[in-house]
Amino acid sequence: MPELPEVETIRRGLVDLLIGKKINEIKIFETKSFIDEVGFCLGVQSDASEGGSPREKRDRSVATGAGDAVRGWTTRQKPISLRRRGKALIIDLSGGLSLLIHLRMTGQLVFVPAPDAKGTPAERFAGGHPTESMVGRLPDQHTRVAIDFSDGSHLYFNDQRKFGFVKLVQTEQVEQDDFVAKLGPEPWDKSLDRGGLYVRLQKHPKMMVKAAILDQTVLAGVGNIYADEGLFYAFIHPERRVGSLSQREVAELLKGLRESMEKSIAVGGSSLRNYVKADGSRGDYLDQFAQVYNKTGAPCPRCGTPIQKIRVAGRGTHFCPTCQQI
DNA sequence: CTAGGATCCTGTCAGC
DNA sequence: TGCTGACAGGATCCTA
Numbered sequence: 001m002p003e004l005p006e007v008e009t010i011r012r013g014l015v016d017l018l019i020g021k022k023i024n025e026i027k028i029f030e031t032k033s034f035i036d037e038v039g040f041c042l043g044v045q046s047d048a049s050e051g052g053s054p055r056e057k058r059d060r061s062v063a064t065g066a067g068d069a070v071r072g073w074t075t076r077q078k079p080i081s082l083r084r085r086g087k088a089l090i091i092d093l094s095g096g097l098s099l100l101i102h103l104r105m106t107g108q109l110v111f112v113p114a115p116d117a118k119g120t121p122a123e124r125f126a127g128g129h130p131t132e133s134m135v136g137r138l139p140d141q142h143t144r145v146a147i148d149f150s151d152g153s154h155l156y157f158n159d160q161r162k163f164g165f166v167k168l169v170q171t172e173q174v175e176q177d178d179f180v181a182k183l184g185p186e187p188w189d190k191s192l193d194r195g196g197l198y199v200r201l202q203k204h205p206k207m208m209v210k211a212a213i214l215d216q217t218v219l220a221g222v223g224n225i226y227a228d229e230g231l232f233y234a235f236i237h238p239e240r241r242v243g244s245l246s247q248r249e250v251a252e253l254l255k256g257l258r259e260s261m262e263k264s265i266a267v268g269g270s271s272l273r274n275y276v277k278a279d280g281s282r283g284d285y286l287d288q289f290a291q292v293y294n295k296t297g298a299p300c301p302r303c304g305t306p307i308q309k310i311r312v313a314g315r316g317t318h319f320c321p322t323c324q325q326i
Numbered sequence: 327c328t329a330g331g332a333t334c335c336t337g338t339c340a341g342c
Numbered sequence: 343t344g345c346t347g348a349c350a351g352g353a354t355c356c357t358a
Contacts, residue, residue, distance in 0.1 A: 003351065032334090087352080104352045106336080129351080131337095142336090161335045163352065179353090206328060216353080224351050270351090286351095293351085314330070316350080333355080340348085 002103040002128045002270070004087055004187065004221030005261045009269035010109055010127035011084045014155075017111050017125060018079040018091065022150040028071040033144035033159060035167040037177075038097060040073060086183045086220030092171050100167040100177060103128045107157065107164030110134055114152030126272040130285075133158045134272050183220040187258055192219070198250040205243030211313035212242050213257070222257060225286070225293045226264075228318045230257035232292045237324040238312045263289040292318040 077093040091099040108128030126134040145157040233256025274285035296309040300320040
């Protein structure tokens with residue numbers, strides 16, 4: 001699910017928790033979820049000599065409590081910075097490697113601190129796809145990768161559908177990564193102002209506007225929720241052809257995208273404190289800012305017309321048929 | 327170039 | 343309650 005605001009929420013929440021900690025081991029519970037571009041711990045199972053520090057223990061099998069074989073990579077590297085590009089989170093490590101994390105539809109990251117001396121339940125930080133794994137015992141059946149820190153804390157990458165991944169890359173190669181290299185500018189990039197987005201969009205004049213803003217090469221980080229919200233804000237029907245949009249409409253669309261994402265970041269995206277409210281009940285963070293997304297049948301906040309749901313570019317699309325005309 | 331569908335997976339929900 | 347099909351917030355690949 002996680003779109004830009006969720007990933008940014010995670011980045012902000014994790015930065016102080018991870019920086020300076022020392023990794024003991026990265027455990028890989030699901031091979032498919034961990035892509036090793038460096039050739040350190042997975043990939044070629046050959047005994048051919050590989051690059052890297054001789055102190056690294058590679059391709060080791062570890063026994064878990066459950067008895068499953070889990071791949072592990074022992075290292076002493078430390079997270080030194082957390083970055084975000086579009087919907088990707090990048091954790092740079094002290095040894096020149098980086099973890100490039102994409103949550104796709106159902107990924108989540110859960111940080112579990114070490115229990116204190118009194119055994120008081122540790123306060124977690126979690127973000128991404130909201131599920132019981134945010135509060136349950138970890139690792140669980142959805143845990144794909146776990147990072148164990150030397151102080152006894154853990155960072156879990158959980159992902160029901162296994163679409164997301166953690167990729168190990170050289171830090172200097174991050175910009176050249178297949179996914180990162182194709183990304184368009186960040187939504188707040190100045191290059192999009194004063195007609196910049198209009199120019200980018202007009203390279204695809206026949207495309208439906210919703211499909212165009214979901215295209216990560218046009219603009220990075222916009223997903224289905226914020227696409228619907230931004231189009232609603234700008235009074236633009238999602239099936240309008242890009243070529244029919246005026247500069248003014250595109251400027252409004254950019255404003256709408258930015259505002260809805262800023263609001264979401266301000267309330268903390270889909271994170272633990274939205275998932276579990278103070279009284280222990282489960283909340284839906286979308287309620288805190290969404291005007292149309294997942295509001296099928298509800299009155300339009302501007303004109304009262306019931307919000308409609310249609311399918312555009314293969315995606316569920318919510319809009320107001322009165323405010324957003326073809 | 328574009329649309330549209332299938333695909334990777336698993337879980338949930340509506341309807342019967 | 344059980345079964346079935348539709349659908350899910352991403353991205354890519356293929357075909358037409």
